[in-house]
Amino acid sequence: MDFNDSIFNRNESCLELPDGMEDKIRSYLKRSEENCLLAVDALADSDCKEEYYRAKEILKSLRWCLGELANSEELKRIAKYSPERVNLYTYFEQLFDACREQMSEYGILMSFDCEEDIDVFVDVDRLTVCLLNLIVNAVQNTDYTAEEAFIRIEANALEDEVIIDFIDNGYGMGEEELERVMSFEGPKGGLYVVNRFCKRAGSGLKLSSAVDEGFTASFGLPLAKGADRILASEKRLVKSGKNSLVAMYISKLDDPMFNDM
DSSP states (O other), rough: BBGGGGGGGGOOOOOOOOTTHHHHHHHHHHHHHHHHHHHHOOOOOOOOHHHHHHHHHHHHHHHHHHHHHHHHHHHHHHHOOOOOOEHHHHHHHHHHHHHHOOGGOOOOEEEOOOOOOOOEOHHHHHHHHHHHHHHHHHHSOOTTSTOOEEEEEHHHHOSEEEEEEEESSSSSHHHHHHHHHHHHHHHOHHEEEHHHHHHSSSSSSSEEEEESSSSEEEEEEOOOOOOOOOOOTTSSSSSSOOOOOOOOHHGGGGGGTTOOO
8 A cells, every 4th residue: 555645645734833832732741641640540440430441531632642742843853854874784783772672571573684785865863763653553563472573674775765664463454444544543643754754755655464464664765876975973873772762762662551542
């Protein structure tokens, strides 16, 4: 299924707010989220089942709003896209090392297949956000207790571009669910950001999936040319640590409620 002709192609602008307002809104939402989570925990073992489920719905809505703010910020960054020449093999190596550090408890086999001499012209941080959204989605839709659970990235160089295939063997989805994802019914902002990145960076996003057969997201990145600006050698492609992009996105999996939200 090619998303380039889908509703993802709508020319939507990012959320525009006065300077400083986003920080205030985020602060209020975070405070409300924390209080709501306390209420959910307090009600979980009580007889107030209706109040418990209502609190969970409120918590879900608050997190959706926080996610929309984060996606709005990311879409603004995509608009200021700053590509550089990047060695794809080194990039995948650093990304997977950082993810394994944050995801050791999940036991998912993470691997990539990429020639060592492939250089692409891409905005590294935007590519990282794209792949982290796909990784979080894969973990949330995979039985990661199974020994065979995996996430794999394959990179195949063509004449002018590299085709990236992001593959997992999770639950997958049928045609109807793929159509529902494309309709934006519910908080599908992460996939929207992925698609916007793929359109900005190269040839767009394609998805394929079947029930119980996993999920594949494919997109192209332009091969770097001789005159393309080279990423400074002292700059680490994928930063690690608690304040990194990797830590921020993988932290979504720390919420024990994510499977039933």
